Amino acid sequence: MVSTIEDVIKFLNQHGFSVTTAESCTAGLVAALMADISGCGTALQSGYIVYTEEAKNSCLDVSLQTIQAFGLTSEEVAREMAVGALKKSSSQLVVAVTGTAESNDSLDGVICFSYGLRTAMGYRLMSETRKFEGKRNHVRKAAAMHAIISLPEVYEKIQLHPEIFT
Structure with missing residues (x-):
């Protein structure tokens, strides 16, 4: 089990994978945290920051x-962001993040993730919704960390049962 960004970068490099991010509420933080790690140059291919509806639509075809x-x-929406990132990159893995890092309603801290894997059978997607507690930037950082740390586990799940992920 991986527990650090360094572990994830090692995992990606060992498998020859690159990642593209599609980020809304994290506004590039997933890519930035990965870029902090030495050796990320082959693991991190690209990132899209699509904060508005217009950006999601025009950049990733949401x-x-x-x-x-x-x-x-x-x-x-997270799933369509992930598909758009897969279509616009050659990365094997993508992660999309959208949600509300700060609000005065029930969506406060609710973040949606979608992970995409390019396979011989086409794109395979897995998505989830999580609620994070804390102030705005704490939620953003926790969501970004979750997105990164989850990549190896998501890959393994999709590899074991690609037929259940569409």
Whole structure:
């Protein structure tokens, strides 16, 4: 089990994988935390910061209908962000993050993640929603760390059962 960003970078490099990020509420923090680690040059390919509806739509082809139907803080939007990142990169793995790091309602701290893997059978996606406690930047950092640390586990789950992830 990996527990540090360094471990994740080693895992990615050992498997010859690169990652592309698609980030909304974390605003590039996932990519920045990975870039802090020596050796990330082959593991981190690219990152998209898509904070607004317009950016999600124009940069990653997230459907405006999906955004209107499910809201920006939704696994459906995160999944479309992940697919857009897979289509626009040659990375084997992508991680998409969208959510609300700060609000005065029930969405406060609710973050949606989608992980995508490029396979011989096409794209495989896994998504989840988590709630983080704390102030805005604490939530953003916790979400970014979760996104990174989860990559090896997500890869293993999808590799073991690719048929259940679509």
